Amino acid sequence: MIDPPAAAPEAKADDLSASALLAVARERKAAEDRAAADLLEVAARWADLHPPESIHSAASFTTVGCEREEPIAGPGCPLVAEFCVAEFGAVLGISTLSAKKLIGHALELRHRLPRLWTHVQAGVVPAWRARSVAETTIHTSPSLTVEAAGWVDAQVAAVAARIGPAQLDRLVAETITRFDLAQPDPAADPEDGYLHVDPRHVTVHGQDVHFAGTVRIDAEVDLADSIDLDRALAHGAATQKALGSTESLDARRAKALGDLARTQTALDLFHQSTGSAKSDTISTDTHDRDGLPAARQVVLIAHFDAHTAGDTTVFGPTGQMEHGRRLALLDQIQAWCADSRTEVTVTPVIDLHQQLNTPAYKIPDRIRDHVTLRDRTCVFPWCSRPARACDIDHIIPFDHDAHAEGRPQTGPTQTGNLAALCRTHHRLKTHTTWRYRMIDPGVFEWTSPHSHRYRRDQSGTTRIGEPPD
Structure with a gap:
């Protein structure tokens, strides 16, 4: 049963002693854990109220790099109607993807990890730790059967309050071997469960940008690949030093990795050494002043605040890259443009206050760019998918028969x-009773099937009032 929230104490924090403050902190943490456990129960009940009408309308995740989809929880869990997830997330102030994870974790715990679910509801195990176990068992490859998940549940339940990611990975690997879930590999050692779990990955933390304009990259690669990569980075760093670079070894290795990322667009710098035979054949073209081709062939769109001081336009020192909404430094952009190997193309500035239109249904590129730059992301509440990866939706549907029947276009x-x-929320708007309107350029008001209202603009999402009973 979900208990109502406890009343706040009358005493103020300034009036409490050290011992009393510790007691309040402990009480607040227990209340937070209780609320998180209750939220999991509410998420599971919400899923119970919204079974899919068919397999095609069941909520699922699209696997990165593949065309297949997977359910939001493991085998044996009930399916959930796809479009119910968005409203649940909007009410909580989280994205639809985060709401999918929350509902999936609740179902995974209740149906496939029942011991862990009981511990969470009893307050023995924090909800966040149980959710980390559920996330692992849901997305394990190959998938865990109901029996295999039950065995993991039995092993984890006794130590769930203190199990770490490494222990959990070892347990899952052992489970895959114990239940013979992996495809047989003649070259694999049957004693080594880790051979059935592929830990390789490359993760670019693009949302966590350092003030110096750098990002962190984590990777786990094949041993042979790691040796080759280390050798290539060492060679690139040594090349830069031989050409006069005074930067540190770490900085030169980082630049060498950037050269590799551009897939051979960085010419062998040793060919530019003075006195070589090739130096006599360097092109004098203005776009190839030093004989090196343009190494960067990507389009970067940066947004900077600007103001005029007399006849001069002054830009702010920091801005935002459109791709990934990363921090952009004006000095860094200027350095890129000053590089002789960077080909700079200046496109016309788009006036976002100008109204553009066309009589056709198909959206031309100039209007698409206008909408993309204005909205920046999907305009659904709390969605952060970049606008360039989204569909452009007619808020009021285009009337395809208006011209033929002599009616004005509505x-x-x-x-x-x-x-x-984004495609998910475009389908949501088309096939459900979610509705929205534009009240100002780039400012949208959404109404959910349960009459919750949200305002979405470039600063984010805010709730509007309270829904009727």
Whole structure:
């Protein structure tokens, strides 16, 4: 049973002693854990109220790099209607993807990890730790059967309050071997469960940008690949030093990795050494002043605040890259543009206050760019998918028969009637009773099936009032 929240104590923190403050901190942490456990129960009940009408309308995750989809929880858990997830997330102030994970974790715990679920509801195990176990058992490859998940549950339940990620990985690897879930590999050692678990990955932490304009990369690769990569980075760093670089070894290795990322677009710098025969054949073209081709061939769109001081436009020192909404430094952009190997193309500035339109249904590139730059992300509440990866939606649907029947077009293709929606939320708007309207350029008001209302603009999402009973 979900208990109502406890009343706040009358005493203020300033009036409490050290011992009393510790007691309050402990009480607040226990309340937080209780609330998290209750939220898991609510998420599971919400899923119970929304079974899918068919397998095609069941909520699922799209596996990165593949075209297949997987359910939000493991085999043996009930399916959930796809479109119920968005409203649950919107009410909580989280994205649809985060709501999927929450509901999936609740179902995984209740149906496949019942011992762990009981410990969470009893307050023995924090909800966040149980959710980390559920996340692992849901997305293990190969998938855990109901029996295999039950065995993991039995092993974890006794030590769930203190199990770490490494222990959990070893337990899952042992489970895969114990239940013979992996495909047989003649070259694999049957005594080594880790041979059935592929830990390789490369993760670019693009959302965590250092003030110096750098990002962190984590990777786990094959041993042979690691040796080759280390040798390539060492060679690149040594090449830079031989050409006069005074930067540290770490900085030169980082630059060498960037050269590798551009897939051979960085020319062998030793060919540019003075006195070589090739130096006599260097092109004098203005776009190839030093004989090196343009190494960077990507489009970067940066947003900087600017103001005019007399006849001069002054830009702020920091801005935001459109791709990944990463921090951008004006000095860094200027350094990239000053590099002779960087080909700079200046495109016309788009006036986002101008109203663009076309009589056709198909959206031309100039209008698509306008909407993309204005909205920046999907305009659904709390969605952060970049606008360039989204569909452009007619807020009021385009009337395809209006011209033939002599009626005025009620859903014109113009910037005031277009918005960026990711495919998930585009389908949500088309097939459900979610509705939205644009109240100002780039400002949208959404209404959910249960009459919750949200305002979405470039600063984020805010709730509007309270829904009727």
